[in-house]
Amino acid sequence: MGGVHPPGHKERTAASAVERAPVPERLVVPLSQHLGAPCAPLVGKGDRVERGQMIGDVDAMVSAPVHSPVSGVVTEVGVTLTAGGQRVAAVTIEPDAPQDLGSFVPVEDTGDARARVRAAGIVGMGGATFPSVVKLSPPKGMAIDTVILNGCECEPFLTCDHRLMLEEPEHVVAGARHIRDIVGASRVIIGLEDNKPDAAAALRKVAGSDIEVTELPTMYPQGAEKQLIYALLRKEVPHGKLPAATGALVHNVATAAAIADALEHGRPLMERIVTVTGAVARPGNYRVLFGTLVSDLIEHAGGFVGDVERVIAGGPMTGQALGTLEVPIAKGSSGIVALEKGVAARAISDDQPCIRCGRCPEVCPMGLEPYILATYSGRRMWDAVAARSVIDCIECGACSYVCPTKRPLLQLIRVGKSAAMSKGAK
Amino acid sequence: MSDSRVQQHIVGPSPHITSKATCSGIMLWVVAALAPAAIWAIVNMGLVAVQLLVVTIGVAIGTEAAWNAIARRPQTILDGSALVTGLLLALALPPRTPWWMAAVGAFIAIALGKMVFGGLGHNLFNPALVGRAFVALSWAGVLAGVENRGWFRTLADVSAEGYDTISGATRLAVATADRAASGGYGFDLVAQYEPLLLKNLEGSLGEISAALLILGGAVLIIKGIIDWRIPAGYIGTMGIVSWAFGSDPVFHVLAGGVLLGAFFMATDYVSSPMSKKGRLIYGIGCGLFNALGRFVGPMPESTTFAILFMNGLAPLIDRMTRPRVFGVVKSDE
């Protein structure tokens, strides 16, 4: 089923217990930290806010409200650049000097678990940032029988999910049970790669007989939704259908823990574990308040060492290269990875030939032929790329990773994919 | 926060890391895998071997450099593929091939075998084999003449007679003639294993040692550079067909250009199929046509044409063996 084995680089932070990053002098909290409709601000300049207070919301199905991670004063309601390179509305908050992070304004309990998950602003924390409430409300006629928690963390460098499973396994397991009960599933599987035996053991200790913990071969992209469902259930998500068509619902382990927090303590999503690693002086796993700037976080991690060429938000296979470090950590920020010269990919150009080595079709987890898709995209042959199932590409980057002539395969395929999608090809 | 530091960071699309494999790295592994055989040939044949290697490699790289310069295209000789083509061509020619003939072969290999198609990656046929085929078709008589040297029946003969003094048809040619005349063989095929494996001065340069070619091929397979399915399909089919024709399968695999073809020529990425299944089919096809050429056609040395023929079929095999898209059931298509 394809896949690649990039060097893990996880040893740098796998043994570092989660540490709280300091409260910065100011937080720039984006009002769009999720996939879907951006929130409108609920506060104005000069307002006092409490930790946990909702500061942004919008009346839309696919959206998630935003809460203040600190108590403090709003100094500006403006715009910020996100790690993803978009300009979005943001609330700048100056935190109170002694900051009590132990308390927060809880989310009201109306007795409706889904509503509470939504009100807590929970989104997929594996990086996709899709509002969790939507996933917890499968379309009519689609029965979910199995809940899968994704603890693969197949991206190189990242260890935030690893530490979470190791340090708070009961949280993860509780979240799994909540999700199971909400969707009415009968089976729960926590899937993780076999490079984290300690986390698997910790989960098993608290799991009980109703929750299966399954270790899978370490391979990228083991944690991609369709690949994970296949690895655990041997079911393929049918072409053009939602993953729920297999009866499985996949949530990230950190999302599950956040759901448990929200339902048991009314705790809104205000912070997360971020792996700061690569060429920094003090790599580690930090609990970071949303709105903390990447530059502050890098400084806390001791600054860069060596010749840093790219700084990635997320993992190096699917993350975003940052043009500026003055962007805030948000709900989807799993890691900040500083890549040194030599480790980072070369700047990409489309001047190298395909030597037909066969590597990219071999590693493509979707069974596509990346070399053909890239060539056709380069020639703007949109019907041809559509006919070769370009829309099934999950943009994992395994093809570009493996290409010996370093062809920018995924970059070309993305162009073809968006063209095919905008033409409404199926 | 100094802005200048931020400026240095490169913004590019994911993935932000790549594997260590490079085109030139792969080509250098192929060269390294062929080097033992080439060096062993030089040790045993001396200057003739050096001359042939220098001419083919030099002309191959020179032709590519000149083509790029004239066409005002970026220089590509550092990708290593011209070096591999030159080396393979030398190993596929008899050591006493006149130097000018080898030069013409190398020029044709690069110019007509690769550059006219648009360079590396765009050629349909293996360039080295295009060069060899051109030489073989143009000067068949000359090649046959220079090939007729170097057969000693057992390894012990080598010390008795020097390389220069041995002459006669290759054992493969003799075997073929024997078969045609009587259906049997006038000499012991099994006794030929040892010289063929270790030291063999007949035929082309690369036939010097089957053992070293197998070693080089094994290294490439273990390094993940070539797919075992091509040589396995090729050699397996060659053996089975030889056996079916009542001949000795091991002899027919070791003699002639089969091993050089199976491990190093047929496995050329550009001119072979992409999928695992396709590669197995292709390897089997190469072996089949090579064996048929030997047993049915009057062409004991059919390796070149068997592989070139299968090169031509590779796009068709690719089309027949396209991967199944995840989540798509066959009947959906």
Ligand code: SF4
């Ligand atoms: S084509 Fe798409 S799905 Fe296949 S390897 Fe490339 S990025 Fe991944």
Ligand code: SF4
């Ligand atoms: S990995 Fe690169 S060189 Fe190999 S087949 Fe794919 S595009 Fe071509």
